[in-house]
Amino acid sequence: MQTTISDEEMKIIGLFKENVYGRSPDTNSFNQRHDGKDGHWLERQMGIAANANNEPDLYGYEMKNSTGSKTTFGDWSxxxxxxxxKE
Structure with missing residues (x-):
């Protein structure tokens, strides 16, 4: 089964490759005590005003950085x- 990538998805991929891929977040200008500084950096790189909304940011997609923890309700793992x- 072949997956078709929409025009909106291609725009997001283009922005990511141009502004994010291969870069480390430079959060020096952000509040260093703020846990969301990496996510806000990502949003800025993608041309979005930094926000804490859990609503779509760009072409119907929510921009999130990868985290080591998850926040969810009903995670039964x-x-x-x-x-x-191993023992």
Missing amino acids: ANYYIFKD
Whole structure:
């Protein structure tokens, strides 16, 4: 099955390649105590005013940076999996 990429998705990919790909966030001008500074940097690079809204930012898509934790309600995944324990 072949996936078709929309024009909007291609615009997002183009912006990402031009403004984000291969770069590390420079958050020196942001409040260093703010946990969302990397996400706000990403939004600025994509031409979006930094915001904390959980609504689509760009062509119907929400811009988010990758985090090591997840915030969700109803995440029933286990904290520990015995089959992953090497001992």
